[in-house]
Amino acid sequence: MNRPMNPEVLASFLKQNIQPIEDEIYGNRYRASAQLTDGTYLPCVVFQSRTKQVQLALRRFKELGMKSKQFEDVLRTFVSRGSRLSEWQIASVKESPWAWPPALLKTIHGETAMSWTSFVAEMKDGTMHSFGSTFSFEFFELPDGYSHQDISRILSGTVYSAKKGLTPYTIENLNEAIVYRERPYFTCYLVWCPRNT
Numbered sequence: 001m002n003r004p005m006n007p008e009v010l011a012s013f014l015k016q017n018i019q020p021i022e023d024e025i026y027g028n029r030y031r032a033s034a035q036l037t038d039g040t041y042l043p044c045v046v047f048q049s050r051t052k053q054v055q056l057a058l059r060r061f062k063e064l065g066m067k068s069k070q071f072e073d074v075l076r077t078f079v080s081r082g083s084r085l086s087e088w089q090i091a092s093v094k095e096s097p098w099a100w101p102p103a104l105l106k107t108i109h110g111e112t113a114m115s116w117t118s119f120v121a122e123m124k125d126g127t128m129h130s131f132g133s134t135f136s137f138e139f140f141e142l143p144d145g146y147s148h149q150d151i152s153r154i155l156s157g158t159v160y161s162a163k164k165g166l167t168p169y170t171i172e173n174l175n176e177a178i179v180y181r182e183r184p185y186f187t188c189y190l191v192w193c194p195r196n197t
Contacts, residue, residue, distance in 0.1 A: 002091035027052040031099035044139040050189035098139040100148040109156040118169040120155040128160040130177040139183040
């Protein structure tokens with residue numbers, strides 16, 4: 001077993017090495033990879049403020065009242081949804097190869113269809129690759145041999161396939177394409193998260 005990472009060292013690493021995604025509701029969200037104390041490697045972990053999460057839950061509970069059906073749904077979301085880590089389970093952290101820079105993510109525009117965002121990444125070598133997500137932009141898989149640094153531009157609302165080339169999004173066009181998707185991730189809520197949380 002590896003020793004847990006010191007919380008101050010963890011926060012310092014995030015502050016110095018990871019550019020956060022700024023979020024009005026959750027505060028700054030730092031995307032990294034982590035090695036757990038048991039040796040497990042997790043390539044996609046989001047570190048964010050525990051305080052902000054608790055404040056959000058309390059606000060939502062107050063808005064809904066304890067007796068409504070919606071209250072149960074919201075409680076279920078906060079208590080049993082998502083995959084979570086405790087900070088004492090983390091032995092080390094480093095940058096994640098699947099965390100695209102916030103500036104690149106901001107070039108992805110619009111919900112292409114209900115609960116779906118489709119876009120094409122054009123690489124510096126001229127190749128194009130289709131991507132899609134259901135509102136999760138924290139981490140994206142990439143074609144073999146590429147990193148987010150190879151992306152020259154994002155073409156929102158489009159699909160690329162070998163058969164049809166670059167086309168506007170339609171279900172038919174999407175079915176022709178190889179689509180790279182968002183990656184699942186774990187969340188670690190920190191007592192103190194750096195940079196204005």
